[in-house]
Amino acid sequence: MVTKSAVKDHELVPEHVLLSVEEGVAVLKTYGIEAPQLPKIHVSDPVAKEIGAKVGDIIKVVRRSPTAKQSIFYRLVID
């Protein structure tokens, strides 16, 4: 039997959250930037596919950090 496991369930993969359009705009506003200035992630990225991200979406990545407990990154989904 082949069990297909989700990439995002792996302990080394940080938590990815798909932001709504409003949330995305809020993020851009807090940093005073345009969407292309964000770090990028491909739509074809396994995690991006799993959470159903589309090009132009913003994904919030919550990483664990040894010094800051958690560190939040935002990524723009690109083709």
Add this chain to the structure above:
Amino acid sequence: MTVPKRIGKIRFGLISPQEFRKMSVVKIITADTYDDDGFPIEMGLMDPRLGVIDPGLRCRSCGGRPGECPGHFGHIDLIASVIHVGFAKLIRKLLRAVCRDCSRLMLLDKEKQMYLEQIKTLDKLGQPTDDVVNKVFAEARKHKNCPYCGAPQMEIKFERPLSYVEEGHKLTPSDIRDRFEKVPNDDIQIMGMNPDTARPEWMILTVLPVPPVTMRPSITLESGQRSEDDLTHKLVDIIRINQRFQENREAGAPQLIIEDLWELLQYHVTTFLDNTVSGVPPARHRSGRPLKTLSQRLKGKEGRFRGSLSGKRVNFSARTVISPDPNLSINEVGVPMDIAMELSVPIIVNARNKEMVKTFVKRGPDRHPGVNYITRPDQRRVKVTDKNCEEVAEQIDTGWKVDRQLTDGDIVLFNRQPSLHRMSIMSHRVKVMPYKTFRLNPSVCPPYNADFDGDEMNLHVPQTEEARAEAEILMRVQENILSPRFGGPIIGGIHDYVTGSFLLTHGYKPIDRRGAMELLKKFDIAGLPQPAGVKDGQPYWTGKQIFSAVLPKGLNLNFKADFCYNCDVCKGEDCENDAYVVIEDGQLLKGTIDAEAIGAFKGKITDRVIKEYSPTVASSFLDKMTLLALRGIMYAGFSFGIDDEDIPKAAAEQIDEVTRTARENVQKLIEAYNAGELEPLPGRTLDETLEMRIMQTLGKARDGAGSIAGRYLGLDNSGVVMAVSGARGSMLNLTQMAACVGQQSVRGERIRRGYEGRTLPHFKTGDLGAEAHGFVESSYKDGLTPTEFFFHSIGGREGLVDTAIRTSQSGYLQRRLVNALQDLEVKYDGTVQETRGMIVQFKYGEDGVDVSRRDYASPDNVKRLIKKILEKESA
């Protein structure tokens, strides 16, 4: 204002003869430069149309004055074509790939189509096409006959440096050019070239561009004689040969002479382009110096790219040898008078400073601090001399700029290469001094990684108010005491400072009034503290009390000293070894001040002072501490000599015993191995096991010998004082000197290389014993036996090679890292962005912490905070 231009793209290619002619302003036919009256000869190498270098003249091509006119190219028509050395290898590849008859690339149409497509896709992706192109050449060479005309391909031998031999017959450049001219455009593309910008026949020169005079200026010597640039000399040679060639050819000279001349022309053109081609003797000047031709101008460290474009030289800077001066503050630098009188700081004259500036100007340039130059409001610069200084001083008015010589208190940047971290450039205050070296406080050696074995350092004088402000706020030594690398102090006591404070503060030795005064005489202190006690009717003080004089008031601190023995149960304040430091309200109550307290890279006290008070307080603490430590070491007296490595006879016998048993144990191991009784360790072969066991035994022997020696060497030994206080050296170094050097190793193994089965002819083949594989039983003091000495040299050489390789490798790694990261910037909102505004990190380092501004997260801090607040409440 000029509109900034943006470079869209850069395309490299070959220049065609047509293009050479098009950009040429004059055809050069005579090798002469100037006529008898000193005027440039027309159509000569210095033709006025090539540009101007003589002041006062105008360019005949563009009308520009020297400096405005960039210069213009001319050309020489070569009588016979010659090969461009830079393309010699490529020409060889091409010759082998194209048919000798029909000049088509010797691949089948199908193959051509395939390769062309591959190249096109790679180009679209912006990836290098080298691999495919090399494949094309390799495949084309395999064909014995041309697939198109059927002509048999012959083997082409390339003879260094520049001749191509086809079946014993030498190909002339013209032959090659003829072949290349016929290569169809489509085939050129398959060979990775663009036929519009790089036709293969353009690699054979028929026209030689003559560089403008602006890039080969002639210099007039004092004697009035003109001295030409190396390039001009080379061009003269080329034209002469070219002329002779033409004359001979027209006169119908024999083939042999023509060939010789052709060869000569090829030689001159080759050396004009590159004078370091292997196989070609370099063209030399009359004096025997090799000429510096085109390629030499660009290549290497002093070439145009690395020397002139990436690296530049600056004004208002100085460089000289450094030497120590413990009497200087850590943020001062001693500048030699000669340098101070040359460097200057600009002062703009205004109503308030006018009179003061006048006094400077009146001193002239020879009486420090004087003035070297003055700039009037109309930007005219006037050199101040001894003669005109009085006169100039009277003229001075608001708005004039005066270049005042460097004086005490000016802020300057001080730097030592390699500038690996930001503490490699710090700002110091000038202290003008006699003699010819820069002087600095030895405490600032660690950040610069400087020593005084001949190191040189650079000094730069900021010329604007903004630069001075930046230097003062960001770059002062005291602002850089805490390293951003690990958040601790990088500046602190080294060597004698550590030894001195150790000797002063260890134990409770009584110091009489005279001694106390002696120790404190350099300080601005009103009186001595309460004596610690009375002995023989005389009051006495302790070193701890004396040291407390330099500690800031209100400092509270507890920590383990560097020489703490790491007992199983720490007794804390009751430490018997005086290794637990207790400072209360700026009084050193217990413990010894050593490297852990004030040393560079450790410095608990420095660290606390900087965080609790300010960098300025810390800097003055360091100043005072260094002075006191030196007084301390002088008061105690300190020396280290060969007899400090002496150990008692009893100890020597014990050490002999230890090494003897070790040797016997090794022998036993070997016997067990030979008898097949040795049990292999898990995961190891029998041989590996034996090696490991032997290494273990011998390692133990060295440690045993060391601990015996250590038992006999106490704190009355100056070597031990240095090792224990963290000033210099370690106990290992001492035991190597006094007891036993130990096993020498190469790549972590015993030494095995040498002859077959043995390391040296002094041993039996297959000897696995200790001394046959580099165990040095002697101490450095006793001296090594010849075989030991040899093994020691092997081990020592490995160390040297490792350091040499490590520095070059880590240097390159650092360079790549810095180049990649240099434009990143932490913005005011804490994000890290690069120049386009792309976000790299949303919070600097994930946590937004500046390492040098944080305090170590320890419960100690909570206690201290509570104590502080409670104190405030009760007050």
